[in-house]
Amino acid sequence: MQVEKRVVDLVEEKIADRPELFLVDVKMLPNNKLIIHVDGDEGISIQDCVAISRHVGFHLEEENTIEQAYNLEVSSPGVGEPLKLIRQYQKNIGRTLSLKLKDGKKKEGKLLGLAENNLLMEESVKEKGKKAVLVQTEVSLNDILETSVLISFK
Template sequence: MNIEKRVTELVEEKIADKPNLFLVDIKFQPGGKLIVLVDGDNGIGIDDCVQISKHVGFHLEEENVIETPYNLEVSSPGIDTPLTTLRQYNKNIGRQLSITTTVGTKREGKLIAADENTITIEEKVKEKGKKAENIESAIPFDQITETKVIISFK
């Protein structure tokens, strides 16, 4: 049985009555560390993480899905975790992003919009001999290798 697939089913089952919560990622790492990342449109609290952990852990044990010792960790994605889902992008509209493209360039800008295919950012562009100006740029998801939220402590 595919561990990630079964854990996905269990998490989705547990959060089905909480439409503001969503699954971000599941990783089963070497050494038996099972990481489940769940987020919410308004964040996620520790109580929800505990409930998901109990539900997933109980069913994995009952069904003997993982035959070796493992450590289950349910949490929200850290601030340094790259964005991967459209819901994460939508949750972060208005925030500054750092985007690495498939050609290796880095771009920074304020996230204006996101849909299934593209994100739109407002970025400062300076041409030689001119003042920097803010322009809106659409970047297709298939040209993005990584997106992170920029945390400012100003």
């Protein structure tokens, strides 16, 4: 856990002058793979990922933070990665989300916005024998187990 804490500090230090960038996650996997997910309000460039990787790698080597060989990967969270931060939800307003709720239910709908601790969504509801209608709903962030963005290839 100390490795992850140090990496968080190093990434935050590197992006401190870039308010549009934010750290999403740091994971040290058992196979000595260090994964850093960084994103931006308008996405993140490969150059930014490279700069963060060099900064973190340099300091980890200088301080000998990780004694064994390791693989360092810096990227934006992939399409399949669940959303973790409010800022990621804000970035995805207008997109279709798939929610797994703590009660076992699933919801799917277009993210319209955020209010307080709730997602405002538009979902298609179909009653037996009737046409589907669009309904606006609110879902508390506290009720969500996992959220992913659905990608449409239409």
